[in-house]
Amino acid sequence: MELMNALVALLNYVVVPGLAYGAQLALGALGVTLIYGILRFSNFAHGDTMAFGTMATILATWGLQAAGVTFGVLPTALLALPVGILGTALFVLGTDRAVYRFYRTQKAAPVILVIVSMGVMFVMNGVVRFIIGVDDIGFADGARYLVNARDFRDWSGLDEGLVIRVPQVITLATAAVAVALLFWFLNRTRTGKSMRAFSDNEDLALLSGINPEKVVAVTWIIVAALATTAGVLYGLDKSFKAFTYFQLLLPIFAAAIVGGLGSPLGAIAGGFLIAFSEVTLTYPWKKVLGYLAPEGWEPEGLVQLLSTDYKFAVSFAILVLVLLFRPTGLFRGQSV
């Protein structure tokens, strides 16, 4: 029984939150890795693209709610998601036309594009805060729990109650669908294959008659969709706050680099690796160990390796280790 309790506690505080957070990071990292593979720079504005997409979705959600439209047990934001994606796609395409294209035609060095993307980041940052404000905004509605603690305790007879919140399940399901669609697109369609070809060998892609402007536009649209989805899922799971999304940039980049920049599969693996590292290192293991340890051996302290305030240190440490020992990442992407 103690073992089962420990297992449920582990599921509650480590496995389920880690999976949800990992899926959110993976979607974010996929966007970063696509930009890196095809436009060949690290997009620092990605966190704020997520914030912009989430903001657009929240506005659409409020509009739907005001009109009396809801999605039953599911959050209304899922209905508003396509609107948010469309708005974000138009915004990033506009940014590309107004800013990035100028540097692309000049064949600017990647490091210049990185700095340019930081400028874009500040502007997007300001736009989002100007429109929706800097406060925490919760926009999840519909059912809160798929499995709640009391029902689970009554059903199983365990001391520890399993809690699975609806947004966590939605996150995993949506992320799975998004990733499946992305891989189908990249591996099966003509446009997707031309994107991979462009990422693989730009000169040869041009010799084969692949239109670079079209590849770039399609990439931005996909990135907008991924970023908005990731942002909305994160916001549903926790809450929306512009500054938090800006901070997400670090774990997302860590995930993309750990997996290997330019490798979509790597981005997904990296997302889960970073998420689980963060969660396991900042989780107080007292409860789980308390169930497992023999009588009288229960730990007195929290057995928390790092305070949650230091969770970004985890991403940073992993980033440094990977760049030192395996700069191409787990899935042999491009080195930075």
Added chain:
Amino acid sequence: MSDSAYGARGNEDRSITRSNEPLTPPYPSGDPRAAGGTPFLIGEAMTGGYGRGADILNGCTVAVDKGKIAVIVGPNGAGKSTAMKAIFGMLSLREGRVVIDGEDITALSPQDRVAKGMAFVPQTQNIFTSMSVEENLEMGAFLRRDDISGTMAQVYDLFPILKEKRRQAAGELSGGQRQQVAVGRALMTQPKVLMLDEPTAGVSPIVMDELFDRIIEVARTGVTILMVEQNARQALEIADIGYVLVQGGNAHTGTGDELLADPVVRRTFLGG
């Protein structure tokens, strides 16, 4: 070298191809363009260099008839690859012009020249390493909107090993197989002119002979071939016409055999 495997017969030797079945020629035999006449492809009196740098080509002329093989040889830094890139439009000419099939294409970009029926196989990075062999061929035919399965079958006929490895990532193949993928990719556009920049660089002598055989076979289908080669002796053996470039200009021109027999060319470029 008249006792070589190819003898003195050059491209006209039918015995060296694997099959007597011709691949589909780009033109029906009644087409006037299929007949001889003026050279099919000419890079005439080309002068130019990269960017605003010094001229690398100094009035160099390269011409080749339809369905023939032209080979450009010469010492390192003579402008061999540059001449080919100029014909393909990868650098702008200060003087001279490029004409294909009677049409002046000097002002066209490389992409537009692909649409005009030219295909180029770069010396390095000439395949999509992360994509499968079949995807490489598909990307080669990116501009085509019609059914490409026939052309793909022809390429697989020409390079049977590629059919075996079609699902494998091209980057995992050996050097010779990669070159076959590169040539196959270029053939997917059904080009009239195939340009090869040192197709045998870095492959073993046996694979080199094999590749030359295949190139002859491609030429036999009516595709005009222009190639730059380091392995001058072997390349001239299959050449209908050879150009020896020195410092960006034409030093010697002649049929492959003439150049192989020329004592000056032998002493300076072929090592005696």
